[in-house]
Amino acid sequence: MTINIDNLLEKIYESPKSAINISDTAIYGSLEKEKVVSLYKLHGSVTYPVGSRMSFTETELTDLFIKDNKLFETVSFKLSTAPTIFWGTRLYDSNTMQLICNSEAYSKCSMQKWLVVYPDEENKAVIEDYEDMGFNIIEADTKELISYLGKQSFARNEEQDKYIYKEYREKFPTSFICNELKKSGVKRPVVDFFAGAEPVISDIVSNNVTKTSYYSVLLETILKGNITLITGIPGCGKSTLLMQLAFSDELSGRKFWFNNIIKQEAEKLVDLVKEDKNVTIFIDNLYSNVDALNVLKEAGNIKLVLAERALNYEYVKRFLNISSDRIVDISELNKNDIQMICKSMNRSSSDAFDLMEKNQNISLLEIVFYTATYTQIQERIKSYVNDLKNYKDSNLKIDLLELFVLVNYTSYCGIPCSMDMMYFYFSDCIESYEDILYALEKMNRIIVESTEYDFYDKTQDYKEMRSKLFAEKSFSVIDASIISNVMNKFLDKVGNHIIYRYDIFKRRAYDADLTKKAFDLKEGIEFYEKVLKNNKSPYVRHQYALFLQRKNEYDLAWKQIDQAYTESKKKIFSIANTHAIIMFEMNIVNEPTSGRELDMLKKTIEKSFLTLEFCITQDVRVNYHVLTYARNAIRYFEKYGWDNYAEQYVNSALKQLSILLNSGEYIYQGTLKELNNLQKQLDDIKKMI
Incomplete structure (x- = not known):
């Protein structure tokens, strides 16, 4: 202090x-x-x-x-x-x-x-x-x-001529991959992993977790270049593969593995290994660690292997100078891999194949969980939430469902919930930490020690949902009133300085995808206004505007996004994109009463397209803007038919789509499918004229 x-x-x-x-x-x-x-x-x-x-x-x-x-x-x-x-x-x-x-x-x-x-x-x-x-x-x-x-x-300082790898271990004891690290940490039954828990070191070094066919693909990719990105849908096994590669003997040299790393640690690491010509650094959750990435990628002697979900690729790619052949998307499931995994679990693969046929874009985690428990994740969570609602214990001072939603909320935001955070949150109803620990004991099937626990200060526990996918799926089965209560209470009781990795937490803490579920219009406005009292970031106003847009309150949404657009000096392209969308949506539904009004309306709509054109030329996240431009071009034609504006928008959209689809750049499969569909719709419009 x-x-x-x-x-x-x-x-x-x-x-x-x-x-x-x-x-x-x-x-x-x-x-x-x-x-x-x-x-x-x-x-x-x-x-x-x-x-x-x-x-x-x-x-x-x-x-x-x-x-x-x-x-x-x-x-x-x-x-x-x-x-x-x-x-x-x-x-x-x-x-x-x-x-x-x-x-x-x-x-x-x-x-x-x-x-x-x-x-x-x-x-x-x-x-x-x-x-x-x-x-x-x-x-x-x-x-x-x-x-x-x-x-x-x-x-006291150690002697300066000590063995260099000993210095690696001493300065990065939880990240430098050596025999001591492999032997450290929780030793647990591998069945916990198959039941949906995040991977830990003991799972990986035990060799009880089967390597999928992507392992050899990634091994070859890593050996051929300096930066490799593992990506895919949530629950497809990115973290597991990253750890298997990091702890394998097939990659030589000195290796460091991080689940999170701050900029200052990255600077120390670069200086520590500057004379070492064979260093590989593995980083999970790249979205949360881009500040460190910016430091590490400038070091000429470091090879990087990174993991991040495909949905966040548009954000992280601006920090990477990487070609599509350096990106391995592991979303698509291989039936041979499923058979091998089921065999390692002593389970039949027939149930897994049935589940795959009935569900598109199902993740590896969901299939493994179903094979291990004969229950789908969402159904298990729904049953668990009902159990919490009905649980009675006169010694409890904490509502178990509220505790569940609290840990779920922090896990959704990408961080564990520390005992200090829980202590501040429940300070009105508890006498000591023992009251929290007593409640947590009742919930150890789904709220677990963080997989990073051994790397934290040992004076307190860190809790998280069994997996990130569990956290995201849980919100769909929890009553909105409980979520809103937890989010408001957390905002009131838990200060930013006590939140573990506040820099990560704040990126999703006020996310419109979550607040739309949690709040009605009045509650949401009150929540965001309360946030803005202490955090006037244009990013908060951006989420506020998205919330209002999703509640179909376009006039209110416009006020917030226009202020965010102004405060960001038009330099934050995600805000500019939303600014263009809301401007378009506000005006496309209008019904002008005169030719003069119609001309003014079309010129206003044109401004939204010009904003998107600027984003396309300036922002590396081109996919994001081209999608919006193409969607709006089709909407414009459907409303006003073929005029000079429609011709301009349709031709421009087709040109942008052609450039993007033929660029050879990596495009997430869901986005790629929509881009192709939009191109077909626009081609059909041209054929109609």
């Missing part, structure tokens, strides 16, 4: 000699993992974007506690969990005094606290006051204190 606004601490930890990375909680939330220290900057920072609030005057500092009370509640709580040294302050600062005196959690805790007092005769009189407040006093100047701390065992 610091009340300074400079970046001195960041500069200290940037040193290549430092094995520790610093994590600003304003960006990453509470990132508690090995070799990472969380930094709470109470008064703002010179490192934050221009326009971010920094506090200097006494009035500003006093107001901080009121304006950002969740931050101070978080810091007070974290201070109560560990011994603390107050250094560089004489407690005159009002924020510091608020943390110490006004926090119930901190005032009642038994943790030791020290206060560094400059050795001066004038300070003798105040030492007794500080001791009455429960402080142990350290009389020292800064140089003396640093010298003392530097002599302690936790600060």
